[in-house]
Amino acid sequence: MDYPQELNFVFRFPTKIVFGPGTAKEVGMEVDELKRTRALIVTDRDLAQTDLAKMVQKALGKKCVGIFSDVVPDTGLQIVNAGAECGRHLKADVLVSVGGGSVIDTAKGMAICLAKGGKLEDHAGFNVLTGPITPHIVIPTTAGTGSEVTYAAIIKDHEQKRKLLFADNYLFPNVAILDPLITVGLPRLTTAATGMDALSHCVEAIHSRQSEPIADALAFHAIRMIRKYLPQAVEKGGDIIARGQMLIAACIAGAAFSNAQVGMVHALAHSVGAKFGVPHGIANSILLPHCILYNLDACLDRYSQIAQAMGKDVRGMEPLKAAEQAAVAIREFSKSIGMPQTLKEVNVEESGLEQCANDALMDGSIVYNPKLVVDPDQILKVLKNAF
Numbered sequence: 001m002d003y004p005q006e007l008n009f010v011f012r013f014p015t016k017i018v019f020g021p022g023t024a025k026e027v028g029m030e031v032d033e034l035k036r037t038r039a040l041i042v043t044d045r046d047l048a049q050t051d052l053a054k055m056v057q058k059a060l061g062k063k064c065v066g067i068f069s070d071v072v073p074d075t076g077l078q079i080v081n082a083g084a085e086c087g088r089h090l091k092a093d094v095l096v097s098v099g100g101g102s103v104i105d106t107a108k109g110m111a112i113c114l115a116k117g118g119k120l121e122d123h124a125g126f127n128v129l130t131g132p133i134t135p136h137i138v139i140p141t142t143a144g145t146g147s148e149v150t151y152a153a154i155i156k157d158h159e160q161k162r163k164l165l166f167a168d169n170y171l172f173p174n175v176a177i178l179d180p181l182i183t184v185g186l187p188r189l190t191t192a193a194t195g196m197d198a199l200s201h202c203v204e205a206i207h208s209r210q211s212e213p214i215a216d217a218l219a220f221h222a223i224r225m226i227r228k229y230l231p232q233a234v235e236k237g238g239d240i241i242a243r244g245q246m247l248i249a250a251c252i253a254g255a256a257f258s259n260a261q262v263g264m265v266h267a268l269a270h271s272v273g274a275k276f277g278v279p280h281g282i283a284n285s286i287l288l289p290h291c292i293l294y295n296l297d298a299c300l301d302r303y304s305q306i307a308q309a310m311g312k313d314v315r316g317m318e319p320l321k322a323a324e325q326a327a328v329a330i331r332e333f334s335k336s337i338g339m340p341q342t343l344k345e346v347n348v349e350e351s352g353l354e355q356c357a358n359d360a361l362m363d364g365s366i367v368y369n370p371k372l373v374v375d376p377d378q379i380l381k382v383l384k385n386a387f
Contacts, residue, residue, distance in 0.1 A: 009212035011259050015149045016175045017251065021240060024052075024139050024179040025059045031094055034135045034174060039063045040092035042083060042107040043099050044071040047141065052182060056098055056139065065090040068110075074273065075102040075109075076158045080120045084113035087134075094135045097173075100194070101145035101280065104138050105153035108171050111136050120155065120166070126364075129168045137175040141182050143233070143246035144194025144281055146201055146254015148176035156274060163274045165364050178251060180244035188234050191246075192337040193281030195230040198250040199223065199330070200269075200284035203292070203306060204262035205253070207299045208368045215260040218252040223309040225249035227333065234337045263369030264360070265291045268383065271359035276348045285339045286346070289327040290386045294378075296323050298371040303327075343387045353383045 018026065031039050039060050047053050048069035057064050068083045087095070087110055095114075097107035109120045115133040116123060123129065138148040147153070152167040186194075202219040205211065226249050232242035268291070269283035292303060300319045307314050307325035310333065314322035331341070340346050357379040360366060366373050373379060 011212065011214045012151070012169065012172070013149065013255050014172045017149075017178065018175065019178040019244070019248065021179060021181045021244070023177050024056060024182055027056060027059050027096060027137060027139065027177060028061060028063060030137050030175045030177070031060065031063050031096075034094055034137075036094035036135055037063055038065045038091055038093045039096050040065055040087050040090055040094070041067040042071065042095055042097045042103055042110065043067065043069050044103055045069050047099055052141070053098060056096065060096070065092055071099065071103045071106045073102050073279070074156045074277065075106045076156045077120055077164075078158070080106055080109035080155055081113065083110040084120070087114045092134070094137065096137045096139065098139045098141065100140065100142040101147050101154075104140065104145065104147040104173075105155060107136055107138070108147075108153040108173075109155055109166065110134070112166070112171075124164060124166065126167045127169065129170045131170070133170050136173045137177065138173045139177045139179065139182065140247065142186060142190065142194040143183055143243070143250040144197035146198060146250050146257065148173055149251055149254040150258040152258070154270065162359060163270045167364075176251065178244070178247040180240050180247055183243045183247065184238055184240070186237065188237070188338065191237065192230070192234050192339055193279055193285065194250070195226055195233065195246060195281075195337070196285035196288070196334055196339060197281035198246075198253045199226050200265050200288050201253040201257040201262065202226070203288060203326075203330070204265055205256040205260040206306060207295060207302050207370045208260045208263055209370055210368055211260045215256040219256040219260070220305070220309050222249040222253040222256065223306065227310055231337055261368035262365045263291070264294065264366060264373060264379070264382070267360040267363035267366040267369070268356065268379065270363050270365070271356040272343065272348060274359065275352055275356055276346075278343070278346050278348060282340060282346055285334045286341065286343055287382070287386050289331045290382050292327040292330070293324070294382050295369065295371045296320065299323065343383070348387065350387055353387065354380060357383055
């Protein structure tokens, strides 16, 4: 019997995971294990003034050669290049990123430049790196991006008002330290938005054209974890159990989508975020139910399973109705944790939707969407529904 070739897959997960309250203080041990001696901390301006950055610096001791703290939300090419120049000046041989997605992606870009020279834009594209880059240890301060275990970085070209995707197997961080104590002070909206980002990673991994069994297992488990623990983390920010479980959920969702890829939700979120500055998690949260409805007839069984993972009883329902419950459940869930429900609420202008649709069609994520997208009008209709 011939084996169907479409069932073949490759799954990568090279990052070492260290989990537990207080584990951030062990960062020096991880630097030693990598046989490095000159660590540069990468963080943002706000975190640089906190006890967290000082704690990491203290934990590194003499191994810390400095702190690069110029990272801002929607990090840009100029910031990455400035960080790389800082790293060269300090002769850093390992990066320790402390922050959310922008900080982690900045450090990934810096790691490329430190190892390969030049500016980040010199290394744009997919799988263009010819060898390993500067080692990178991640201490995430949010539970959502999953960037601590992915091979991609999103860097904004602020002049062109577009987001650039850098993807390469050498971009996987070496170590991710998941310390729930670090996420305790996260504000409600940030907690909710980053959690919805993780949920969108799960759904898109499951419905992707490149979905596969290991990623499915991780994604479905993460959905159940997010459904249970995200409301607790939003309502009781000091709940260490909920915070820890959300860090794990976001991490394994990252591993799932890093292998299975994402689709229309992220393509649209990237374009809306680049043009209107909508935070990534908020954009994903708003767009996710509408993209599910667009893809509905291509994913009836998978969306039905997602609906069940989100707590919906779909027994006895017609397949189409059962699948629709995935969109219903996610919309109800996002509303219950205080997320905006429309693009209009987050200051997106209707006149800019057409440009967002055109930009999304050029986004690399769109090719993995379960339903073929070849016309910007298809995307525009989804954007208008979300508006």
